[in-house]
Amino acid sequence: MAKAPPPAEPIEPGPRHAERLVGHDAALAAFHAAWRGGRLHHAWLIGGPAGIGKATLAFRIARWVLAGGPGTDASLALPPSHPAFRKVAIGSHPDLAVLERNENAKTGRMRTEIVVDDVRTLASFLRLTPAESDWRVAIVDPADDLNREAANALLKILEEPPPRALLLLVAHAPGRLLPTIRSRCRRLTLRPLAEGEVAALLDTLAPDVPPAERRAAAAIARGSVGRALTLAGEGASALKRALQEVIDRLPEVDPVAAHALADSLGRPGAEEEFALFMELLRDAVAARARAAATGGADRIAALRPLEEWGAVWENLGRLARMTAGLTLDRKQAVLSALSALRPGAVPDIP
Template sequence: MAKAPPPPVEPELSPRHAGALIGHDAALRAFADAWTGGRLHHAWLIGGPAGIGKATLAFRIARWVLAGGPDSGPSLALPPSHPAFRKVAIGSHPDLAVLERSENARTGRMRTEIVVDDVRALAGFLRLTPAESDWRVAIVDPADDLNREAANALLKILEEPPPRALLLLVAHAPGRLLPTIRSRCRRLMLTPLAETEVASLLDTLAQEVPLPERRAAAAIARGSIGRALTMAGEGAGALKQALDRVMDGLPEVDLVAAHALADSLGRPGAEENFALFMDLLRDAVAARARAAATGAPDRIATLRPLEEWGSVWENLGRLARITAGLTLDRKQAVLSAVMALRPGAVPDMP
């Protein structure tokens, strides 16, 4: 299973550059109503699964606020020719700060979390008088990356917000944030896009990918255009077919097919395909757990009790994270994952 090259990420696809936002009309309307009603909260938590447009929404709100809230209706849209749009796109707007994981000056590598010094610098930025607009705006993307010290520093900002300062927190898993942070934010919880919306976006953004691959990616992307773009460039259709063959054969496992799959995902350069396969496998296990919980007709779901399906799902996640994080043998990880699907088995952890 050869690894197809991923589609190039064009500038207009990044949240900072994106002029279009598909879906999430209710969230846009909620913010617009708060603005026009003079009830703008100082902090907004934008939550939902990865890749559904949370950061794109945050930058859309930021541009609109920095432009003074022009009369564009609840869409909060600015034309790309607008000065605020252009400055945000190239990272030169003096009243916008974006807090992300930064580079470790000592090692030259990107940190795995947002650290307290960066949050303290953000606090200093927010206390300054706006330079070009009426507001200072900060985007934390994602807030999930805050370590404990950084989260406590951010909490101090939320407890005593500077005047004319707006914080937009992007979170893939809001429930993992400190309860005291969540309680001080107004929430905009986004839902996954419809499969038809994902398919339509793929037709626009990934025209170089064959149509069957685009359709396969849209069908299994769980409403995430970001995930669908990755899948479309990584041979999602072939991986899904391989996974279906594994699942349909249970409780037996075709060892020849399992080794062939493991060989393909263990080759150099197949890291993204490995991650995608493990995601799809966990999705399939989660579907069986839901079927076991609801009593829905599913032959494979009856092979294990609900509790075992839940344990398999958790262990597969651990196996994927450890293998990727420690750069371990992907071939052995795939074999362990596939064999763990048999009734009574669990993944062999590295």
């Protein structure tokens, strides 16, 4: 008897498919008012910390505009059964382009930045006549990833926008974009979600995670649903325990435990675990810096002055970015990061 085919993989939840948008009613109202007032700016810069719903807002706006701005509801909601919703969700809408990092055809690896050729392709797309709607819409996610040439090419589009073209730029750190790009966009600044909002979303998005772990993830997610999902995911608890054991042993660092952790995070396929570990480590350092600044009763914080904790936090971020961006040895990066926790040490950045 032939084996039954495996069940279809469910669509990974993400901004393209999200029906709900929590905590950003002011941004929705601002866009809706501009649309209804006939004052729709050609470019909108959606800024705020990672994981709080910026891309979800961008796709919500895109769907609504491509559907013709139906109704008077400022939530800009479309039912999942709407043709525009379905086409955007599966990436088949002919009037929507999404500009993001993609695979380098020569190396087969994901690029670390958005390159100029992709922006030029986007410019050609925006000059075309809309196929199904009244608008051509482009989402740049995130604009932070544009390299200098790509940023300058995007600036040319913003300076001379084609008619009936709408650009939605997602940015985790808008202040790092070119001032000339920022000045040509209308700003929608999103704030981190409240802990209760994050917890409620986790209940929906991660129902299989034990309630206690969902609550703990929401409490330390800093208002980011994306971060909360990562923290609530499989393996995050083990990483948090391993890191806490390291912190508890300071000022000493157990070399056997350090090498075991580095081996685990340096293995093939552990890139996301490495990124999560480095983020958790920076969080731990930031907590000690705050304790050092306020004179709190924290044994670990007292091991070094505030200025040193700040330098360690900054250098750990640089080490994480360089390791991911340049595909450096993750095992060595973990060992360097753990060594930097000792008083007087700093990360050995290649």
